[in-house]
Amino acid sequence: MRIDIITVVPEILKSPFEASILKRAIDKGLVEIHIHNLRDYTNTNYKQVDDYQYGGGAGMVMMLEPIDKCITKLKSERKYDEIIYMSPDGERLNQSLANSISLQENLIILCGHYKGVDQRVRDHFITREISIGDYVLSGGELGAAVLCDSIIRLIPGVLGNETSALTDAFQDNLLSPPIYTRPAEYKGWKVPDILLSGHQKKIDEWRDEKALLHTKAKRPDLLDEEY
Structure with a gap:
């Protein structure tokens, strides 16, 4: 499985994949994690990825263009089964959903930030929106880490005991x-x-x-x- 995570704060996502079960899965070659800094896809001197929302209102919005450039580049290199947006109004992550996604081969996970992303991103790129609960975080990075953990541990060979995941709660x-x-x-x-x-x-x-x-x-x- 390959997972590409798009974020504006890649530092948050480093530690979950540098220890324990997730690191072992990466070291075994069972999963690839690639973290992409959205600021690398901007043309401005200040690496701007957000702007004020049309119509007024508090909070900044992640801009369409850098997200388009990042996703388009990734899609030019391989076919993705899902392009997931971590959002509080997405479908609630549960064991059944984790089981289903763990069977996929290539995933993109877009981490929201600020007030969220330009709606056109959701309309034209996103294939699935997922929430880890009915609350709001500062960004989608922690949610993405939770999603990754829940699906990677289900990949055959990741856990020492192949039957362990099958006897987890909620299965x-x-x-x-x-x-x-x-x-x-x-x-x-x-x-x-x-x-x-x-x-x-x-x-x-x-x-x-x-x-x-x-x-x-x-x-x-x-x-x-x-x-």
Whole structure:
């Protein structure tokens, strides 16, 4: 997978890809991350990428021309499956959406800034708009990092255990059941006996039951009416 991220503040995006699982995925050659500074696509001495909005109003707007130049250059080099704009009014990122996008090969992610982008960018270039929640950030960079993390970890070979991502919360619209590790008893606090029994079928049934109860208690909105 190749992901090209367009931003006006590339510094924000460096650290997420320089450590942990994402760095290992890059080092293994399973994903390529390319960060593009939008200011490199301007013709002005001040590298201007924003301007006042027509009709008046507070806040600056990201200009059409540098975004056009950047996306057009990238599209001339390869075919992209999606051109994504990180926006608070996009579709909400969830596990199902992450699963779907993780199957793509080439992505462009445009990080909004200021009051957002000129509407013509959204009309003529963007194929999908994604939000990570109902709140506003200073820019789309952190949202882009969240999106990248959610999809890269699903690529085969990224995680040490191939089945780990398949048992994550939300994969089946359920939260995860309780999990435990050593020691089996600490300060009188014991791990449930069933998890120490070695009976995998009963352990799986216990986990399914606990996942359902946990979801009912904390996120009943995830459940179908039959539950």
